[in-house]
Amino acid sequence: MKAVIVHPGAVEAAVAAPEAAAELPPERLKDLVLPSRTLTALERVGIYHGMYLMRMRDALAADYPGLLHYLGADAFERLVQRYVQVYPSRSYTLNRLGDHLPEFIRDDQQLPRRGFLHDLARLELAITEVFDAAETAPVSPEAVAAVPAEAWAQARLRPIAAFRLLACSYPVSAYQQAVRGRKTPPKIGRQNNWVVIYRRNYGVYHLELSRRGYDLLQALAQGQPLAEAIEAVAQRARAGRIEDELFRMFRDWISVGLFQSIDY
Amino acid sequence: MSRNKWNLPDLGFGVGLRTVHYGHILKHQPPVDWFEILSENYMDTGGRPLYVLEQVCERYPVALHGVSLSIGSTDPIDWEYLRKLKALAARTKAHWVSDHLCWTGVSGQNTHDLLPMPYTEETLRHTVERVRTVSDYLERPLILENASTYLEFAPSTMKEWEFISRLAEQADCGLLFDVNNVYVSAFNHGYDPQLYIDAIPADRVVQYHLAGHTNKGTHIIDTHSDYVIDAVWELYRRSHKRTGATATLLEWDADIPSFEVVHEEALKARRHRELEAAA
Secondary structure (H helix, E strand, O other): OHHHHOOOOOHHHHHHOHHHHHHOOHHHHHHHEOOOOOOOHHHHHHHHHHHHHHHHHHHHHHHOHHHHHHHOHHHHHHHHHHHHHHOOOOOOOOOOHHHHHHHHHHHOOOOOOHHHHHHHHHHHHHHHHHHHOOOOOOOOHHHHHOOOHHHHHHOEEEEOOOEEEEEEOOOHHHHHHHHHOOOOOOOOOOOOEEEEEEEEOOEEEEEEEOHHHHHHHHHHHOOOOHHHHHHHHHHHHOOOOOHHHHHHHHHHHHHHOOEEEEEO | OOOOOOOOOOOOEEEEOOHHHHHHHHHHOOOOOOEEEEHHHHOOOOOHHHHHHHHHHHHOOEEEEOOOOOOOOOOOOOHHHHHHHHHHHHHHOOOOEEEEEOEEEEOOEEEEEEEOOOOOHHHHHHHHHHHHHHHHHHOOOEEEEEOOOOOOEOOOOOOHHHHHHHHHHHHOOEEEEEHHHHHHHHHHHOOOHHHHHHHOOHHHEEEEEEEOOEEOOOOEEOOOOOOOOHHHHHHHHHHHHHHOOOEEEEEOOOOOOOHHHHHHHHHHHHHHHHHHHHO
């Protein structure tokens, strides 16, 4: 029965498919399922078959509203149909059904503009991860003030759990936020951009970054001491002294609560 | 006073906790008797859902209701799922844990549907064993709900109400009796729902579910998307006469109206109980 329910085609094709037919030849369906006064055995199985894809589509639509908006309902449903054949739910929860969708989109030859859609899916996956991540309190202003001036150079900053950094080739953050806000999304052209998705007071936020900001935040998230991270970014920039700019960004990140601890 | 054999309390008239009502509930703290939560929605989150749940648990009694126990499946029991379920029950101080008499998948794949079971001696033995195992592990009352079904298996050797009654007795578990599901399944399979109501062991009914459904003409789908129909209220009164005052919960999961509308629908159960008592 499971093989019939999850089959991507019509219910007639589902009962005749090899996996289902190996368990029960289609002509013997009536030996397993009773007809009702109004429905044949096949039609009754078809109720469950039809609801499966609908349930998968609804779960993925909730997590990937930007993808749904861009593709439209029909193309999105066809994508879901292909996806759950490769990555069916193996969990007690539907919340993580879409965890493999970005990589599936990257490799799916049937999709247009895969680069853009792959970026958009990565962003929307990051949003769901940040939404559900453990709650970790950000460092307080008092804790920041308590760090001795001479200790900052070697300080290591640990991001909050609800924190994801993304480097994208398309401005998907603007697109996704427009869709969420029921506004007309911007036209999409290739444009490198960087964003951090984080959670504060149980709300999920996007913070656009410069390339330098992204590099610094990534180095800090990987555990590099502050001075070392800044120096590495400054060297890559080859633009003279940019420490002041980096320190300003760093101060902003502290104020929005991106870090949970400062070890020194 | 509740007459169930475990003396589990009549929690009154509750509603299912749903995301769209979070803001209203936190802001207004409505006078609801109790809330039922969908267990799986709170097992793996550290975000807003868990925050809201903690606020709710401070003010209201809570029961857990799951959809992925898959008690009828032939797959091994998912101990990681049960570990998280047990932890959530402890965290929420849940009065009981419920799920459905069904299977949801096999070979590790979850269809996330409440699939019907063949009602045979073999499946009865299998399910009794699993219910006992799960109950022992949870160390908290496990109650099982009759699901809405859209097909019947030819090899079944007994009616659903006989299966569920024998299961409850042999596994010594409670029942979450969904009278809307009785109506839906009775329509779909062409039997008299009153036979079902009258056959259920009343002292094992710990909780009721009520909901609306969608009548497609040829069959009914349990959509939880509308008001409870009069025929289901009649079944509720008939069953309540046998069970006595029992915790009752309204489910509304699609096309969800405002919290006030959902709560008002739940409170209709109180009036139906009073009507029954006065009759």
